[in-house]
Amino acid sequence: MSNVPSHDTAPRGGGLRHGLMLAVSLAFLCTMGLVLPHGDSGDAFREWLIRHPGFRPLLGGLWGIVVVEGLAGLFSSADTWKGRLRRFLLTALVPPLRMVTASSKPLGWFWLPGAGWRPAGEEMSEKLEQKLALPMVILTLLVLPVLGAELTGGETLENHPHMALATHLTTCVIWIGFTVEFLWMVTAAPNKLAYCLQNWINLVIILLPLAAFLRVLTAFRLARMIRAGKLLRAYRLRGLWSRLWRLALLFNLVERLHKRDPAKYCAALEQKINDLEEQLTEARAKLDAAREKITQPPSA
Structure with missing residues (x-):
């Protein structure tokens, strides 16, 4: 029996509420994206934003709205309590x-702007991937002017605040776009773990700025207890992660452009199939050898 939700059981109502919650969740994501270090530029703007008296109340308020709405949704769902609590905690x-799921909606459904609640599954995942393919290629291409600005500006980029801010905001847009795409795609995928493994480079693009931010934040908190050299190494490590982030974006861009060419994409898929068939043949040979050893009578 298929586990794919039926359209007859589609969640109904609450479109305005879920649309507003999508906006709240996206606002939270954008606010976080603005303070993450996506490169070697924008430090002055990030520090100003973090120190701004309205930053923490804004972030906490958006977070609080998601939590309160999730608590209310626990009592308006027809799903099991285990499922409701799991989605609420997530x-x-x-x-x-919260852009894609809610504690008040059953498992196997996700929210799409303009389309409402849709069933997760292979068919929906493929449709969503096709719709997002071209916009994500265009978004990923933004890394090229960013690289150009950083290569031409070098260490003096921060001496040009407008260019540094533009570079930072562009990388923020890229990061937010990748995060939103990943949330939609992983929620729509029938096998979420398999999707994460197949698209590990997307996870790297999303998680590297978070790791760099936590590293530098920890260094600042311990600045009074550690030597300045360790704080400097933290900045250098962040720079290394920034370069890795750029490399991951370029790798992702090549892969996406490769998929846009059907002939090359088919050739790549055929090669993958051949490799998998060779591995399968080798595994079967090992299995036959192991079975043969089991069936052989023990030697006297």
């Missing part, structure tokens, strides 16, 4: 997830 810990 959205409470990772507020951007």
